[in-house]
Amino acid sequence: MTSIQTTERRKAFAFVAPALVWVLAFFVVPFAVMAAVSVSRMEGRDIVHGFFLDNYIRFFADPSLFKGLLISLEITGMVTVISVLLAYPLAWIIAMQVPARWQRLALMLAVLPFWTSYVVRSYAWLLVLGQNGVINKALMGMGLIAAPLEIASTRTASVIGFVHFFVMLLTLTIYSNLIQLSPNYARAAADLGASAFSTFRHVILPLTLPGVVTGAFLTFVLCIGDYITPQILGGNNELTLPQLIMLQLGRRGDFPMASAMSIILMAVVTLAYFACARWLKLDRV
Amino acid sequence: MGRVVSWIYLFVLYGFIFLPVAVLVLFSFQDGRLPVPPFKGPTLKWYEAVLGNGDLMAALGNSFLVALLSSGMALFLGFLAAHALSRHRLPGSVLMRGILIAPMTVSYLIIALGLLTVFNRIGLPPSLLATGIGHVIINLPLCFSILYAAMGDHQKNAERAARDLGASEAKVLWLVSAPMLVAPMLAAFFLSVTFSWDEFIIAFLLTRFDVTLPVEIWSMLRSGLSPKTNAIGSLVFLASISILIVLEFTVFRKVRK
Numbered sequence: 040m041t042s043i044q045t046t047e048r049r050k051a052f053a054f055v056a057p058a059l060v061w062v063l064a065f066f067v068v069p070f071a072v073m074a075a076v077s078v079s080r081m082e083g084r085d086i087v088h089g090f091f092l093d094n095y096i097r098f099f100a101d102p103s104l105f106k107g108l109l110i111s112l113e114i115t116g117m118v119t120v121i122s123v124l125l126a127y128p129l130a131w132i133i134a135m136q137v138p139a140r141w142q143r144l145a146l147m148l149a150v151l152p153f154w155t156s157y158v159v160r161s162y163a164w165l166l167v168l169g170q171n172g173v174i175n176k177a178l179m180g181m182g183l184i185a186a187p188l189e190i191a192s193t194r195t196a197s198v199i200g201f202v203h204f205f206v207m208l209l210t211l212t213i214y215s216n217l218i219q220l221s222p223n224y225a226r227a228a229a230d231l232g233a234s235a236f237s238t239f240r241h242v243i244l245p246l247t248l249p250g251v252v253t254g255a256f257l258t259f260v261l262c263i264g265d266y267i268t269p270q271i272l273g274g275n276n277e278l279t280l281p282q283l284i285m286l287q288l289g290r291r292g293d294f295p296m297a298s299a300m301s302i303i304l305m306a307v308v309t310l311a312y313f314a315c316a317r318w319l320k321l322d323r324v
Numbered sequence: 325m326g327r328v329v330s331w332i333y334l335f336v337l338y339g340f341i342f343l344p345v346a347v348l349v350l351f352s353f354q355d356g357r358l359p360v361p362p363f364k365g366p367t368l369k370w371y372e373a374v375l376g377n378g379d380l381m382a383a384l385g386n387s388f389l390v391a392l393l394s395s396g397m398a399l400f401l402g403f404l405a406a407h408a409l410s411r412h413r414l415p416g417s418v419l420m421r422g423i424l425i426a427p428m429t430v431s432y433l434i435i436a437l438g439l440l441t442v443f444n445r446i447g448l449p450p451s452l453l454a455t456g457i458g459h460v461i462i463n464l465p466l467c468f469s470i471l472y473a474a475m476g477d478h479q480k481n482a483e484r485a486a487r488d489l490g491a492s493e494a495k496v497l498w499l500v501s502a503p504m505l506v507a508p509m510l511a512a513f514f515l516s517v518t519f520s521w522d523e524f525i526i527a528f529l530l531t532r533f534d535v536t537l538p539v540e541i542w543s544m545l546r547s548g549l550s551p552k553t554n555a556i557g558s559l560v561f562l563a564s565i566s567i568l569i570v571l572e573f574t575v576f577r578k579v580r581k
Contacts, residue, residue, distance in 0.1 A: 047412060050493060054408035055420055058464060065461050066427045069438030076441055097335065130346035132330045147572075148338065152345045153542050154564035156522050158538045159557035162545055163344035166351060166359055169549070173347050176361040264431025266525055271545065281433050288529070296440060301434045308431070 077298035086295060094299035107283040108303065114194060114279060115263040118201040125202065127208035127251065133210070134217035146214060150207045157204075161271040164200045165191055168272070175295050192274025200272045201262055208261075209254045216250030217243075252318035259311050264304060281302055345561065352554035354480070359551045370555035374459070380556060383540035387521055390452055390536055394459035395467075395516035399509060401460070403466030407501060410475040421472075428465040435461055436526040450532040458526040463516035470515075474508035475501075514571055518564065 077094060080087045098104045133145045152160065167173045168190040175187040190196050224246065228238040266281040273279070278286070280300060287297040351359035374380055377401075405424060427435060440450075441457050448454055450464055479501060486500045496522035502509070524538040529540060537560070544553050 048414060049411035050409040051414055054404040055414070058424055059420060061460060062423055062427065062464065065442075065457055066430075066435065066440060067423065069442045070430075072441050072445070073434075075440045075537075107380035128333055132334050136327065136330050136335075144328065149341060151565070152341055154518075154568060155345060155348070155557060155561040156538055156541065158524055158541050158545070158558060159348065159553070160344060160558065162541075162553060163348040166347050166549065166554075169345050169360065171358070171360040173343075173361055203341065203344065206337070260429070260431065266431055266433055272325055281431075284433060284437070288437070288440075297437060298441070301437050305430060305434060306367065308429070312429075 068224055074302060075299045076295050077302050079295045081293055081295055082177065084292070094296050095303070097296070098299060098303060104283060104300070107278050107280045108307070110194075110277050111263050112282040112307075114197055114201070114269070115259055117198055118205060118262050119258045121198070121202050122205035122209050122258055123251060126206045126254075127213055129206070130210045130213035130217055134214050142218075146211070149210050152203075153207050158267055158271070160204065161200050161268050164196065164272055168196050168199065191272065192276070194273060194277055197269045197273035199280075200268045204268075205258045205262065209251075209258065212250055212254035212257070213247065216247045220246055249318045252315050256311065256315050260308050263307065266317070348554050349558045351551055352558045354551040354554070356551070359554045362496045370551040371559070373552050374555045374559065375447070377552075380537075380540055383535055383537045386452055386534050387537040389390055390456045390459060391520040391525075394456040394520050395458035395463055395513050397456075398460045398463035398467045398516050399513050401503070402464050402512065403471055403505075403509065405466050406475060407497065410472055411480065424468050425465045432462060432523065432525045435527040439526070440529050450530050452531060452534050452536075454530040455527045455536065458530055459516075459523060460518040462523065462526070466519070467512040467516060468541055470508055470512040471505065474505055477557075479504050510571075514567065518567075537572050 075088065076086065078090050078092065080089065080091050080093055089126050129149065133142055133149065137145045139160075155163070165172070167176070170187045170189075170190070170191065171305075174190070178184045179187065220243065228242045233241065239258055262279060266279075266285055269279045269282055270285075275280075281304070284297050284300045284304070287293040287300065350363060352370055353368070355365035355367040375451060402424075405420075408414070409421060414420070416545070435458060437460075439454065441452050443450070462571070482504065483496050483500050486496045491499070522538060522544065523536075527536040527539050528542065535543075537556075541553065541556060544556075
């Protein structure tokens with residue numbers, strides 16, 4: 040290697056170094072510390088370091104904690120499936136049936152509420168779903184129900200709030216996939232005698248599957264780690280994993296347990312990643 | 325027939341998407357104590373209350389400060405790293421790219437908890453500074469990957485020409501590379517600003533006395549439903565939409581070309 044190359048390289052390292060140091064100091068190191076704390080013990084108010092698996096064992100043995108993981112998984116699974124099923128047709132209609140020059144507007148409108156603050160959006164659903172909310176008032180006004188429906192502070196409300204957010208996100212990702220498809224594929228399938236349905240089933244769907252899986256994975260990751268929506272909309276009957284983590288921090292100041300539960304949350308996300316890794320194209324989101 | 329079904333579907337889904345926002349905005353004009361039907365009004369008194377509320381306005385200012393500074397930092401660090409990694413074949417560059425992108429794959433709650441643990445130990449109290457550091461972590465991967473993807477070969481040639489003509493590395497960066505990347509840089513910056521601006525959980529765990537807007541709104545929610553919350557929510561929405569429209573007609577149009 041010539042000395043010019045060496046200086047060049049040294050310079051290049053100098054450019055990467057600040058970003059790298061930042062991420063190491065404020066992400067990698069905190070994560071390592073958190074992992075270390077997760078295997079420590081609380082004795083009174085003090086943290087005793089060591090290698091104890093108490094927190095992990097307690098998590099899986101204590102139904103009130105372990106149930107949080109199950110509830111999170113159930114809600115996230117439901118949200119992911121419903122959101123994909125609602126968003127795909129919407130993206131398809133915008134990409135295939137809305138005239139080309141209106142598509143961008145149609146898409147921007149479809150994701151407009153994205154730009155309200157996240158906290159405010161959950162709050163807005165509370166206004167819609169609450170006891171005196173718009174839906175109950177409307178249904179009672181029409182005489183369809185006698186007493187208000189209990190939607191707010193239930194799992195249903197969390198799911199609705201989540202689905203609202205992720206339908207927007209998925210419409211974006213699926214649309215960008217559909218629009219990249221050359222119309223020649225569909226045309227060729229039609230020329231070869233395929234019906235509209237089998238064209239979709241055997242040509243369009245497989246081609247857009249990577250985009251759908253990527254969007255679904257993002258939905259899974261963001262949904263399972265979210266604290267705000269279940270906290271505002273879900274009430275206190277069924278706590279999700281992030282809610283339980285916050286509970287450990289807030290009421291108990293139990294950092295070891297909160298850390299252990301965070302590591303478990305991350306392990307779940309990692310498993311989900313490997314489950315759909317072969318279809319994921321994260322760099323193309 | 326298929327067309328009619330499509331339009332009905334479109335209509336229903338748009339209804340679902342817009343319902344909460346419409347309710348939010350409508351009842352911000354509610355002339356009563358509760359933002360629920362029946363609608364009485366309109367009145368602007370809740371907007372007055374919001375604009376006259378010192379805590380809220382302070383939180384708004386804090387949010388702007390944190391969003392602008394942390395996004396600027398993320399953009400700066402991301403630009404330097406993307407420049408170096410796209411121009412030079414460095415040993416371990418795959419690993420370095422992996423480290424820079426890694427925070428993107430972890431939920432904000434975990435990032436916040438990690439920072440809280442470390443800051444507690446080194447004695448950095450919860451503050452806007454702590455929150456800003458966290459926001460750089462969530463936005464750096466974003467800025468880095470946008471800029472890394474945008475640095476193409478024609479820029480490489482222009483940079484080489486400048487270097488051959490005797491420009492220093494700093495001059496190359498400032499006078500050649502950066503101007504060619506204005507559009508993606510603005511896109512990365514404003515995306516970061518929106519993420520930071522709207523981020524809740526890191527700000528919630530890492531601030532105490534000076535809080536950001538989402539945290540302040542959160543504490544307003546504790547006292548129950550109020551048209552005041554609708555008003556501040558509508559204002560935030562209006563601000564984001566305005567920024568978006570400006571961007572649409574300036575930056576993003578260029579990015580797409």
